Structure formats: C-alpha cells, structure tokens
Amino acid sequence: MTLVIFAVLLWAVGFGVNVVLANGPARDTGAVRLAVPLIFGLTILGMWELIVRGMQVSTVILPPPSLIAASFAENLGTLWGDFVQTILKGALSGYIFGCGAAFVTALLVDRSDYLRRGLLPLGNFMAALPIVGTAPILVMWFGFGWQSKAAVVVLMVYFPMLVNTVAGLSETTSMQRDLMRTYAATWGQTLWTLRLPAALPFVFNGLKICSTLALIGAIVAEFFGSPTLGLGFRISTSIGQLDLGMVWSAILVSALSGTVFYGLVALAERRTTFWHASHRGGR
Amino acid sequence: MAEASDPKAGATAGTGWPRWLRLPPVLGMVLALLAIWYVAVVPMNVKEVLTAAERAGVEVSPPSAVDRRDMGNWALVLRNPHALGDSWSSDRPKLPAPHQVLVELYDSTIDEELNGRRGIVRSGTLSNRSLVYHALVTLNATFLGFLIGALLGVGLAVGIVHSRVMDMSVMPWAIVSQTIPIVALAPMIIVVLYSIGVQGLIPKAVISAYLSFFPVVVGMVKGLRSPDAMQMDLMRTYSAPTASVLTKLRLPSSIPYLFASLKIAIAASLVGAIVGELPVQKGGLGARMLAGSYYGQTAQIWAALLVAAALAALLVYAIAALERRTLRRMGMMP
Structure with missing residues (x-):
C-alpha cells in the first residue's frame, strides 16, 4: 500500500x-x-x-516497466532480427514503393482534369476504407515472406499519399501560374520551381500519415502468416506462451521505430519547408 | 495530421462542379477498375484453371503441372488461350471475379437469411453464418469505441485549451501515441482484458477508441482555438467566466472542426473494431476474413471486405449528413 x-x-x-x-x-x-x-x-x-x-x-496483466526493460535487454538479438524483418524489409520497402508510386500517379493524374475528377473522390473513398482487411488476400498471393507485408503496406499508403499529393499540386493560385506562363515556362519548369515546392507541405503531411500506416500494415499482415521472425509474429506467439515481457519488448520496438520513423519525416519536413507559415515559429 | 482534420482541406479541386457533371469521371474510373480486375483474374488463376482443364481432357501446353509451376503466369495465358474459359468461374480462385464476389455476397446475406436453416425467416434470429450478423457485431464495437473515443477526445481538447500544463505535457505524448502501431497491440489488449474477465464488446471498443480519439483531439484543439482575438475580446468586455466562453463561443465555433474530425474518427474506429476481431473468433467482419483466409475461401474474404467498405462509406456519409443538418441549423451553411 x-x-x-x-x-x-x-x-x-x-x-x-x-x-x-x-x-x-x-x-x-x-x-x-x-x-x-x-x-x-x-x-x-x-x-x-x-x-x-x-x-x-499479476505480470500477465501488466508487467512493470523494469521487467520489460530487463526482457528487452536480454532479447536484443532476437528483437533486432524482428526489427530487420518487419520494419526494414516489410514496412520500409513497401513505404518507399507505395509512396513513390502514388507520387508518380499524382503527377500523371494532375495533367488531366478528367482523371483528377475521377480519381480524387475514389481515392478519398479508398483512403477511408479498412484496407488492413486485404492483408489475408495479399499474404495468400505473395507468400509468407516479407514481400506480402510490403504489398500490404503499398496498398495501405498508396491512397492517402495520392490524395494528399494531388491536393498539394493544385495548391498554387492562378496568379502564380499566370506568372509562370508569362515567363513561357515549360510544364517541367513550372512543376519544379512552383508547384512541387507549393505541394511539399501536403506531400509531407501524406508521408507522415503513411509512416504510421506502414508499420501497422507490416505488423498486422504478419498475423496472417509469417516466417518465424518479425514483430507481429513475436507478439502473437509470445502471447500464446504468456511471455508478456517479450510481448511488451516487441511493442517497445515497434513504438520506438514508429516514433523515430515519424521523427525523421518531420525532420525532413522542417529542413525542406522551413519557409511555410506553420514552421516560421510563434503562433 | 493536423491538416487532415482541417475542414477546409476537404475543399479540393472539382467541388465547384454541379453534381451531375461530377459523376461521369468517377463512373469511368470505377468501370476501368472493374475491367482491370476482370483481366487480372485470368493470369492470377491460370495455373488452377489449366490443371482443371487438363483433367477435363483439354490439351494444355506444357502438359506437365511441374513445368507449368515454374513458368510465368502471362506466358501460360499466351500459350493456352483456348483453355481459359473457366477463369471467371473456378471454384477456389486465387482472385475471384467481381461477379463471383457479388454472388457470394448475395448468398451470405439475403439468401442465407431468407432460405437458410438458421436464417431470420426460419429461426427468428439472424444467422451466424450471414454477413448481416457479422456486420452488426462489428458495428456495435465501432459505435461504442467511437463514442468513448470522441468523448475522450473532446474532453482532452477542452483540457488542453484551458491548461498550459496539459498542453505542454499531454500533446506531445498524444502525437507519440499515434506513431505506435496500436493495431498491432490488439491481440495483447484482448488477451489481457480477457484474463481479468472482460470480454466481448469492450476490448474491441478500447482499440476503436484508441484509434479514434486522436483525430478528435487535434481537430477540437484547433476548433476551440479558432475564435479570433476580436471575439475573445468581446467575451472579455462582457467579463464572461471561462465556462461561458467555452459554451457560448469556443464550442459553437469548433463544430465544423468537430465534424471534420468525427468523419476521420469513425472510419478509424471501424478499422479498430475489425482488427480487434482477428484474435477472437467470435463473430464480426474481422473474424470472417480470418476464417476465409484459413479455409482458402477468397470470395468470402472479398465479400466481407465489400461489406466493410460499404459500412465505412455509410458511416462517413451519415456523419456528413448530420454535419450538414447541424451547420444549417446553426446558420453556418446555406
């Protein structure tokens, strides 16, 4: 007491x-x-x-932090293997591929008004859907390796990223675009010097949302089948053994990597969009 | 994430168009997607289809299944164009065709309830094999979680706006809490709560609430701070107490922000409920998906996905309708 x-x-x-x-x-x-x-x-x-x-x-319900720390220190090797499998192979590759594909699609879509008006409501709709639900299907298609996890991540990050990038690309005012026109700037020049910089805050917003989604996708996909390592695998098997210290250690790893991942994106945002109103300091 | 809950962020290109002009592009996209789907069914299922055709006596090249296993799907399609007729009607397809999914959807909703032995017509209760039953289970958890999450979010936001300490200490952790892939903790939360005797709706609702509180916090903090200096000064000249400023100025002006975040929150809450159903096979769309994946019933997974998608759309639409009505009543919208 x-x-x-x-x-x-x-x-x-x-x-x-x-x-x-x-x-x-x-x-x-x-x-x-x-x-x-x-x-x-x-x-x-x-x-x-x-x-x-x-x-x-009871430690089964909630282990004290000291126990979790001890378990974490003891199993550093195992957890590192899980980290590589889930975060680096599954989440990161899917994240890069999905966000890259969405970015390229956004650039293509942006050239045609018809495509934009067709894809944007659809993208908004898809972004709100429980895409995690496709995980069992993709695991069935791509096998138990990290490829299926990356595929789930690609699907999960694609639509939020697409919607944000398309919204960002239409961020410029007609005055600014007219100025570029009077300079006789080509589409590429306008894109590079005006519209991409203007879209950056939106792009980073998308990247930040996707950083969390990527981890969720990679870990949840492992519940549907995985090789004998990976954070999702570790969590679900350790629960079966009631090894709660290990479960919490795996959670700690995912939390730390999620925070670092988000932090890195936020840092890149600060470096590249220092000119934007939300970063100029003060409220 | 802050921008996502800004009500003005929803105003993207194309909103200025009249409603009937907005439909054709979307319809075109949907049709294009369906066409891609139908085409994709052929290479995805080609191996199973060819094996079935071989058994039925059709000549297939190459004739041995071992050779076919190592070949690319497209190469097989090109070499056997005559044997692909069953691609869209195979029994256990890797990728079911859209109409197969629709048939499964009909079978497991309307047909099961009307004609099934355990359907509502024969037994008086919803069949536990029908998607209607599973959707209701999921919906229950979603609503409870959404309610808890929204209340918690509004409460936290009010605290954050009024207390500097809370703003400085809670807000960073709220952001960190969202970088944790909470969905991954779902099985643990459920097992832990089960071991202390809590089961059923509550564990799923806890996960839903955790996912849905954050958009509400961010949106409401923004909304509660949205009255400008002039309005706040007016309240000061009336020497209004903090409580009146909250109820008469801050809360009303935060309503548009509230609804924008509620729309995100309810979609997140549905995802939470579905994931929460994965570890316990006691009904719900998530349980249905996992069962489908165990037994190789792809059409069943797709049907459950479709229902989940429809639910998400319906929930977001319902909140949007509520938003329009409320804002119109308050005179903030024509």
Whole structure:
C-alpha cells in the first residue's frame, strides 16, 4: 500500500514541477518545452512501476516497466532480427514503393482534369476504407515472406499519399501560374520551381500519415502468416506462451521505430519547408 | 495530421462542379477498375484453371503441372488461350471475379437469411453464418469505441485549451501515441482484458477508441482555438467566466472542426473494431476474413471486405449528413 501512496506522491511532485515550469518565467525556452513532456512521461512510468508492485498486479496483466526493460535487454538479438524483418524489409520497402508510386500517379493524374475528377473522390473513398482487411488476400498471393507485408503496406499508403499529393499540386493560385506562363515556362519548369515546392507541405503531411500506416500494415499482415521472425509474429506467439515481457519488448520496438520513423519525416519536413507559415515559429 | 482534420482541406479541386457533371469521371474510373480486375483474374488463376482443364481432357501446353509451376503466369495465358474459359468461374480462385464476389455476397446475406436453416425467416434470429450478423457485431464495437473515443477526445481538447500544463505535457505524448502501431497491440489488449474477465464488446471498443480519439483531439484543439482575438475580446468586455466562453463561443465555433474530425474518427474506429476481431473468433467482419483466409475461401474474404467498405462509406456519409443538418441549423451553411 505504501508503494501506491508513493505513486500518488510522485504524481503530485511531477505535476507540481510541471505547473511551475509551464507557468514560470522560462516557459517558452526550448529546454522547458522538452522537459515538461519528459517529466510527464517519467512520472507515468514511475507510477506504473509503483502501482503494479504495490497492488501486486499479476505480470500477465501488466508487467512493470523494469521487467520489460530487463526482457528487452536480454532479447536484443532476437528483437533486432524482428526489427530487420518487419520494419526494414516489410514496412520500409513497401513505404518507399507505395509512396513513390502514388507520387508518380499524382503527377500523371494532375495533367488531366478528367482523371483528377475521377480519381480524387475514389481515392478519398479508398483512403477511408479498412484496407488492413486485404492483408489475408495479399499474404495468400505473395507468400509468407516479407514481400506480402510490403504489398500490404503499398496498398495501405498508396491512397492517402495520392490524395494528399494531388491536393498539394493544385495548391498554387492562378496568379502564380499566370506568372509562370508569362515567363513561357515549360510544364517541367513550372512543376519544379512552383508547384512541387507549393505541394511539399501536403506531400509531407501524406508521408507522415503513411509512416504510421506502414508499420501497422507490416505488423498486422504478419498475423496472417509469417516466417518465424518479425514483430507481429513475436507478439502473437509470445502471447500464446504468456511471455508478456517479450510481448511488451516487441511493442517497445515497434513504438520506438514508429516514433523515430515519424521523427525523421518531420525532420525532413522542417529542413525542406522551413519557409511555410506553420514552421516560421510563434503562433 | 493536423491538416487532415482541417475542414477546409476537404475543399479540393472539382467541388465547384454541379453534381451531375461530377459523376461521369468517377463512373469511368470505377468501370476501368472493374475491367482491370476482370483481366487480372485470368493470369492470377491460370495455373488452377489449366490443371482443371487438363483433367477435363483439354490439351494444355506444357502438359506437365511441374513445368507449368515454374513458368510465368502471362506466358501460360499466351500459350493456352483456348483453355481459359473457366477463369471467371473456378471454384477456389486465387482472385475471384467481381461477379463471383457479388454472388457470394448475395448468398451470405439475403439468401442465407431468407432460405437458410438458421436464417431470420426460419429461426427468428439472424444467422451466424450471414454477413448481416457479422456486420452488426462489428458495428456495435465501432459505435461504442467511437463514442468513448470522441468523448475522450473532446474532453482532452477542452483540457488542453484551458491548461498550459496539459498542453505542454499531454500533446506531445498524444502525437507519440499515434506513431505506435496500436493495431498491432490488439491481440495483447484482448488477451489481457480477457484474463481479468472482460470480454466481448469492450476490448474491441478500447482499440476503436484508441484509434479514434486522436483525430478528435487535434481537430477540437484547433476548433476551440479558432475564435479570433476580436471575439475573445468581446467575451472579455462582457467579463464572461471561462465556462461561458467555452459554451457560448469556443464550442459553437469548433463544430465544423468537430465534424471534420468525427468523419476521420469513425472510419478509424471501424478499422479498430475489425482488427480487434482477428484474435477472437467470435463473430464480426474481422473474424470472417480470418476464417476465409484459413479455409482458402477468397470470395468470402472479398465479400466481407465489400461489406466493410460499404459500412465505412455509410458511416462517413451519415456523419456528413448530420454535419450538414447541424451547420444549417446553426446558420453556418446555406
């Protein structure tokens, strides 16, 4: 019971520090902006550990963070193999191929008004569909290897990316396009100097949405059949053995790679669209 | 993701066109897709079809199935154009033709209910072999999850807008939470909740809620902050308390944002419910898909997919209709 009281105390301390930091004089500095969410996260982790130990929750239901960390450290080799199989082979290759194909399609579609008006509502519709459901079909077609996972990822990221890129390419105003016309710029020049830069925020929005979808697609596809490694395989077999430490370690790997993946895309966005209103700082 | 829940982002090219002019291009696309599908059926199923034709006594080149296994699908199609008649009607196709899917859809909905032994006509309850029953199971979980997710999202957004601490500490973690492929955790959540005695609707709804709360948070934070300085100043000159500012200014002006995010949220919630049904074979469209994949019944998977697609379209359409009515009532839309 004392541990649970400690947990409540920890919460009070963490929250108090955050209140002071967030409303204090240094509230807009980068350090505070980083510290506040970190303190929040650490408080939650600490409370998790204390409450699980204090209430003696069975590790089958919720293992404490320390146990997960130990299991993670013990199985680094296995998890690295799973990471390579699922993230690098399945998700990343599908992501690159799917987003690339969608981008090229968007460029083609953009040249014809008929195609755009036909594909866009369809793309919007497809983007809202539960495409994860095609996973069993694609696993049946492409076998249990990483190829079928990449195929699921391609299907999942294709439509959101297509819709975003097409929307981005029509972002320019008629004034800007007229200017390019008076310069007698070719289609390629207009695309390269005006419309692609203008479309970049939309493209990156699509890339960010797709980064999460890619991981989901690759992992879920493994539930329908996979070789004896991969994060989805690890999660589903470890549950069968009630090895919850391993399950949570696999989840940790997928969470970390998801966050890093998203972070990298966001970083690239900052580097390339620094001129856009949403990145010029301040609200 | 923020842009996705901006109500203005929906206004893409072509919305200015009258309704009857917008239809032909879409129809053309759909027909083109169907045509591609029909063509694709031939090479996808060519091996099974040729084996069946060989058994029926038709001459096939090359004659041995082992040789055929190592050949490309298109090469086989080109060498045996005379033996491909059954491509669109084979029993266990790798890729069923559209009409086969439609037949399966009819069989497992209307026919099963009207004529089946366990159908609604004979037994008085929905047959557990019909897609109607499975769709309702999925829909239940979707609605419950959507409700929890939307309420949680609005609550969090109100907190974030009013408290600096919450804004700074919760918002980054909400974003991180979405980079975690939660759907992958579905089996674990279900097993864990099962082991503490919770089963049935709740575990699926938890997954749906997790997927649907984020778009609502992002959209509502944007919406609640959308009143401009002039409007906020007016509330200040009235010396309105925070609660009145919330109910009389912030909430009404956030309604368009709310509906834009609800449309995304309900689609996400449906995906969550379907994935949540994969690990427990107790009904639902997800369970149906997995069963189809175990028994090689591709038409069954496709039919379940079609129903899921129709459900998604219906749900989004329903929210859009509600949006139009509400906005019209509020005078924000002609």
